[in-house]
Amino acid sequence: xxxRHMEPEDCGAIISAAPDWWGSTYASDMFSSWYIHHxxxxxxVAEQGxxxxxxxxxxxxxxxPDEAYIRIVMVDPVAxxxxxxxxxxxxxxxRAAASGRTTIRxxxxxxxxxxxxxxxxxxxxxxxxxxxxxxxxxxxxxDGRGGNRVMFKKLLVx
Ligand SMILES: CC(C)(COP(=O)(O)OP(=O)(O)OC[C@H]1O[C@@H](n2cnc3c(N)ncnc32)[C@H](O)[C@@H]1OP(=O)(O)O)[C@@H](O)C(=O)NCCC(=O)NCCS
Numbered sequence: 001x002x003x004r005h006m007e008p009e010d011c012g013a014i015i016s017a018a019p020d021w022w023g024s025t026y027a028s029d030m031f032s033s034w035y036i037h038h039x040x041x042x043x044x045v046a047e048q049g050x051x052x053x054x055x056x057x058x059x060x061x062x063x064x065p066d067e068a069y070i071r072i073v074m075v076d077p078v079a080x081x082x083x084x085x086x087x088x089x090x091x092x093x094x095r096a097a098a099s100g101r102t103t104i105r106x107x108x109x110x111x112x113x114x115x116x117x118x119x120x121x122x123x124x125x126x127x128x129x130x131x132x133x134x135x136x137x138x139x140x141x142x143d144g145r146g147g148n149r150v151m152f153k154k155l156l157v158x
Contacts (some may be wrong), residue, residue, distance in 0.1 A: 001046055001047065001048045001053070002046070002048075003047075003088060003091040004045055005040055005041050005043060005044055006035075006036045006043040006044065006045050006057075008033065008036050008037070011033045011036060013052050014052070014055055015031065017052065017074075017076070020077075021075070021077065031057065035059075035071070039057070039059040042059050042092060042095055042096070043055070043056065043057045043058065044056045044058075044091055046084050048079070052076075053079040054073070054075035054079065054084040054085065054088055055073070055074060056072070056088040056089070056091075057070070057071045057072050058070040058071055058092050058096075058106075059071070060099055064103075066100065066101055067102075067105060068092070068099075068103070068104050068105075069104075069105050069106060070106035073085055073088055073089070085118060085122075086121075092104075093154075097158070101156065102156050102158075103155055103156070104153070104154045104156065105151070105152065105154075106152045107139075107149035107150060107151055108149065108152070109149060109150070110133045110134040110135075110150055122154070124153060124154045125152070125154070126150055126152060126153075127139075129151070133148055137150065137151075138151075
């Protein structure tokens, strides 16, 4: 497996694979080509034998200079459980650290127990909140449209 940053030519494969890889709650705004144009160095593809088996979209925060944010990650269902997600995150951590970032943030919805387990395994903690939903602390109305999110945080060890 190799991990590399995205190229504009990856856009079609991602748009084609993402709905199946994500599942029924996929929304078309989860991925857009402008991520590749403006955050290319922190948007990553995992490849095996020339085929994309996973991708990650993230960026370095402009507002918080020691933070980086992972917007989304997806791994081909047939390649799950083999360390692809861990490899994508590890590569992103390295790129973030090389740019002086010490904190990685990302979010998920409280019903996605698989995502919570994955992030916990990768060393993320869940940010405390005043309220819990489905047994987990959540930030209410995180997206400004009523969507609640579990807030993950990981400190990079230097
Ligand atoms: C979440 C996802 C990215 C994980 O990718 P993956 O390649 O299967 O994960 P890895 O094989 O690298 O697993 C890394 C660790 O997380 C754990 N893990 C991964 N998926 C898990 C699950 N469903 N339940 C429990 N633990 C899980 C693994 O056991 C592993 O731990 P270990 O290294 O200590 O053994 C993948 O399942 C996916 O694409 N899901 C759909 C999209 C999604 O939910 N994205 C996350 C929300 S943004």
